[in-house]
Amino acid sequence: MAEQMRINGNIGDPFVIDGQETTLCVHGDGFGLNVVTAGGNTTCEFARDVMNSATAGLNPTGDNVRDRMPTTVRAASPVTSQTYDMNCSVDERNLITCTGGDNATVYMY
Template structure:
């Protein structure tokens, strides 16, 4: 179900990410509780996030399980790829990559890889955790920095960038 996602950042992905940074691309992004109401785009916030990501990922040897900073958020990289308008999937400290993948699968359900899932947020998805064997509702929003954040369950956080 996660077609096009892998764990190593390819040269073409680095070039695409660098191009996004240079262009200052903007899509709505996370601004805590007001993100759902605030549909304004902030190109500077987007550029700052993608610049930070590029600095961390530039050597191309990023693997599943590596630590990342997403703004001021600590995260663990789960997948890299290019589909559904995202380049990567990461999770917060209280979240497994397996659950992150389930949240992503629920968010993209019935959509094609050419769709931009930012157009689907805000959204609530119900995802099953293979670790706890329980289902959790996750609220997904896209913030001003282009980061999709899904949060819920018991302190779970899933990030799509």
């Protein structure tokens, strides 16, 4: 899944993660991340803000976000102009899944 996105994916390409349609938003931006995707009800701008909130204060070349991943991240939506709480977890595949807000999902791998 993530390897396919990292090697073959272009920003804006659709991918399926755990049965959910997502859009590739960010290619490796440090912090141990290869890709960031936005679920069907989520914009790439919001997904980037979730990533930025999760990585705030970390060194992009020395820190892995999974080592310090907060369980709750606050992110701003450019569509609604509101701030939302996103509940984040890291699974056994090292896939970070953040859900919340207005039915939003962001995946980071």
